[in-house]
Amino acid sequence: MPGIGIPPLEANLPPIVKRNYGKWITHEHPRPGVIKHDSETGEACYTVRAGMPPNARVSTPTLRRLCAIADEFSEGYFRLTQRNSFEFVGVDPARIDALIARLAKEGFPVGGTNRSLHNTTCCTGYIHCHLAASDPAAIMKAVSDMLFEAYTTDSLPAKLKISGSGCINNCGEGSCADIGIVAVHRDLPPIHVEKLKGCEVPLVISVCPTGAIKPKGPGMVEIDPKRCIHCPACSVACAAFAPIGSPDGDGVAIVVGGKTANTGYGPAFARVVVPYLPNNPPRWPEVTSTIKKIVDTWAANARQDERVGDWISRIGWEKFFQRTGLPMSLKVVDGYDARSLEYARTNVRFRW
Amino acid sequence: MEKTNVERIKLCCAKCGFTIEEYTATELAEVPRKAKRYKYLLNKSSICPTCLASGRLKEVRTTEEATAAPAPQVEANSSTAAPVQHEAVPDSPTPMMDELAKGPWPSHAKELKQTKYPVPMYEEALQKRTTQWGYGGYVSLPGVAAGVLVRASARPDITKGSNFLRIMDPCGNFFKTDAMRGLCDIADKYAYGLLHLLSTGGDLEMLGIPTENLRPAVAEINKLGFDVGSTGDDYRTSEECVGPAKCDLALYDTLGFRYAWYQRFLDDIQYPRFPHKVKCKFSGCPNDCVRGAQKTDIFVVGVFRDLPRIDQQKVKAWVKGGGDIGLICTRCPGGCMQWDQAKGLSIDGDSCYRCMYCINKVSGIRPGGDRGVAILVGGKMRGKYGPMLAKVLVPFMKAEPPHYKEVFDVIEKLTEVYDANARKKERLGDFLLRIGMNEFFQLMGIEPSPLLLGQPRTNLYYHWEREEVKDERQP
Numbered sequence A: 001m002p003g004i005g006i007p008p009l010e011a012n013l014p015p016i017v018k019r020n021y022g023k024w025i026t027h028e029h030p031r032p033g034v035i036k037h038d039s040e041t042g043e044a045c046y047t048v049r050a051g052m053p054p055n056a057r058v059s060t061p062t063l064r065r066l067c068a069i070a071d072e073f074s075e076g077y078f079r080l081t082q083r084n085s086f087e088f089v090g091v092d093p094a095r096i097d098a099l100i101a102r103l104a105k106e107g108f109p110v111g112g113t114n115r116s117l118h119n120t121t122c123c124t125g126y127i128h129c130h131l132a133a134s135d136p137a138a139i140m141k142a143v144s145d146m147l148f149e150a151y152t153t154d155s156l157p158a159k160l161k162i163s164g165s166g167c168i169n170n171c172g173e174g175s176c177a178d179i180g181i182v183a184v185h186r187d188l189p190p191i192h193v194e195k196l197k198g199c200e201v202p203l204v205i206s207v208c209p210t211g212a213i214k215p216k217g218p219g220m221v222e223i224d225p226k227r228c229i230h231c232p233a234c235s236v237a238c239a240a241f242a243p244i245g246s247p248d249g250d251g252v253a254i255v256v257g258g259k260t261a262n263t264g265y266g267p268a269f270a271r272v273v274v275p276y277l278p279n280n281p282p283r284w285p286e287v288t289s290t291i292k293k294i295v296d297t298w299a300a301n302a303r304q305d306e307r308v309g310d311w312i313s314r315i316g317w318e319k320f321f322q323r324t325g326l327p328m329s330l331k332v333v334d335g336y337d338a339r340s341l342e343y344a345r346t347n348v349r350f351r352w
Numbered sequence B: 001m002e003k004t005n006v007e008r009i010k011l012c013c014a015k016c017g018f019t020i021e022e023y024t025a026t027e028l029a030e031v032p033r034k035a036k037r038y039k040y041l042l043n044k045s046s047i048c049p050t051c052l053a054s055g056r057l058k059e060v061r062t063t064e065e066a067t068a069a070p071a072p073q074v075e076a077n078s079s080t081a082a083p084v085q086h087e088a089v090p091d092s093p094t095p096m097m098d099e100l101a102k103g104p105w106p107s108h109a110k111e112l113k114q115t116k117y118p119v120p121m122y123e124e125a126l127q128k129r130t131t132q133w134g135y136g137g138y139v140s141l142p143g144v145a146a147g148v149l150v151r152a153s154a155r156p157d158i159t160k161g162s163n164f165l166r167i168m169d170p171c172g173n174f175f176k177t178d179a180m181r182g183l184c185d186i187a188d189k190y191a192y193g194l195l196h197l198l199s200t201g202g203d204l205e206m207l208g209i210p211t212e213n214l215r216p217a218v219a220e221i222n223k224l225g226f227d228v229g230s231t232g233d234d235y236r237t238s239e240e241c242v243g244p245a246k247c248d249l250a251l252y253d254t255l256g257f258r259y260a261w262y263q264r265f266l267d268d269i270q271y272p273r274f275p276h277k278v279k280c281k282f283s284g285c286p287n288d289c290v291r292g293a294q295k296t297d298i299f300v301v302g303v304f305r306d307l308p309r310i311d312q313q314k315v316k317a318w319v320k321g322g323g324d325i326g327l328i329c330t331r332c333p334g335g336c337m338q339w340d341q342a343k344g345l346s347i348d349g350d351s352c353y354r355c356m357y358c359i360n361k362v363s364g365i366r367p368g369g370d371r372g373v374a375i376l377v378g379g380k381m382r383g384k385y386g387p388m389l390a391k392v393l394v395p396f397m398k399a400e401p402p403h404y405k406e407v408f409d410v411i412e413k414l415t416e417v418y419d420a421n422a423r424k425k426e427r428l429g430d431f432l433l434r435i436g437m438n439e440f441f442q443l444m445g446i447e448p449s450p451l452l453l454g455q456p457r458t459n460l461y462y463h464w465e466r467e468e469v470k471d472e473r474q475p
Helices: A015-019 A060-073 A093-106 A136-146 A148-152 A193-198 A201-207 A233-237 A285-301 A308-324 B025-030 B032-042 B095-101 B108-113 B119-128 B177-190 B211-223 B254-270 B312-320 B325-331 B357-361 B405-421 B428-435 B437-444
Strands: A024-031 A034-039 A044-050 A057-059 A077-080 A086-089 A162-165 A179-184 A213-215 A221-223 A251-256 A271-278 B005-013 B019-024 B045-047 B054-065 B133-141 B144-153 B161-168 B174-176 B194-196 B203-207 B280-283 B298-304 B337-340 B344-347 B371-377 B391-397
Touching (some): A060 A093, A060 B177, A136 B108, A193 B054, A271 A308, B019 B032, B032 B054, B045 B133, B144 B254, B312 B325, B405 B437
Parallel strands (some): A162 A179, B280 B298
Antiparallel strands (some): A034 A044, A057 B194, B144 B161, B298 B371, B337 B344
């Protein structure tokens, strides 16, 4: 019976965390995938971070195996991070090698800390979503395989986050990441007249960002093909407009330079640099090669601690396109933007 | 004994008559939250969890004796009934998924194959380059108003459809292995045996639960001490950074804050009634590990007002140990740091952004001591007008444990303003765009401050009210 809420604060906290809650004074990265936190009590907490399958989809047998490892190495506790990594908290430093070896045996890489590729995140895509214009889980698998070494070593100029969303609803946070993929539709939504009856037609008309949906006689609507921006807003609001998309219409856009920390140039969304690449399962070679190009160029040219967006803000977009060799097109220029909240503050970099 | 009659108001599916929610007339008259929820449900089109028809709900009023049994809620002793299982899907070749099982990175395709997930749905989607799932949405069950999602199948020949539950994650996303094994048992018993750890919204999702199993599954999840929620137009699952539990930079107790949040707002988390979803995230410092500035309608972030504290001895030791202090001075976005071999490190207070860069990198620099939280509002990834960053509503206020009353009062007021003024399915960010920040500050009763601004307006148009126009020469 709902009404319980979340478990009590301390119910799932590891003992070492309970002993040192709020007492941490510093942290360091002794080796890739390992973080050491020092407490004012003199205790040190070693955390080992492991990568997870794309979309953090785990079967119960796999999860039980991970739980058994946590029982053995971190007192029966673990933590899931914001980017879906699996963290063993409070590992005995003498047993870190054994833990990494054990994880490697089970097929889980250790890394994703400090100046490395962090665990990729993505939405569910073809696995379980009716709006998916692509399968970011498969793309992230291909990207993670390709950049495996960048995950397990601290070899990049700064941290690198890669995320993927299966449509512009952006559940997979493509626009938040240093390099993101956001799948796009290019088709008009259908109108299944028989299903319109179950819909709130005025709501569907009002959710359309460009006013492309108009009433056309009683109980009927029409879509202005010139105004449609292929966002799935109507498909979400009403079953009559779903599914949107087709094998050749759907594809992937690539965005770069998103970040949320207030360091560098502050929080920003990623910007579109490749408007469309085709869906090419199972490994999306066009997408992975474009990402490789961007990562390699950034890694070769950025200064220390310069994330992708910081690097671009220093060298400018003209140099970005020049160095990466990505083709420039009118389609990366904004043709649809109704935003005018430019006067509001979007960061907390206050000068008190 | 005198018999008293109770008027019951049921909201049912217009097609199959399934009761979605039920109230007594007294409840509707006396409990404002229930009345709001009732009105909200009446005015929207809902999906029926049993017949999947979507449309307006039908209101059914009945009068029963007061002694009648209460409305059916989630069965507590449901574990006695055998759970319904999905029909087994016959094995078929999966060339695409086999390809995705290769390579050094853990594979989701391998994971899917270890569960009862209908593998052809994914394999054929990859082969046909288009998703095989059909329309879906959020549904309510009697007693479970939020947390259940249904997904129809576009391929009824493979599977009829699949529901899933959103389970609210524990504090700091720490898990005891026993608790996780309990969730695994429930997933094995009632669902595909496939978990999503975690969704980008912070929920733990349990996939593939036949409709008949939903309520028993929720009952067992509750027995384990977890709860479901975070669908529909309510406060979505809030997410906090790891905060004081395992981070030396946390400027307030994010875990305690979120726990207090659930104590105070649980009703609004589990009973949708707002114009649209309201996402909330809590970050301990401006590093914003939960991506709150980009994703959330309400973002509470730890800030400090004085300057970073420098322990010169430690900084010198850090430099001696190979730390590149020149890099820190150049990469400081405010350009406010100076390093002198003899005097040590100094900070120009006028140009410091409090951005955390030096604090992140140098072990001898710590955040200042004048700590509190800032509240930012209206961030989102899509909504009607696309991605927007959150905007500062309150630049600084003290966060007082254990109840955080002042902060929560501001947030409650904010939600009331949003609830009363926004249109249906208008995210907070889109609402701000429509009414403008100046009107929003007025509605909120917020005093103007340069800390709220990116910059003052360049636009010279302005509407003065009649009452404001007077002879300024007169004292």
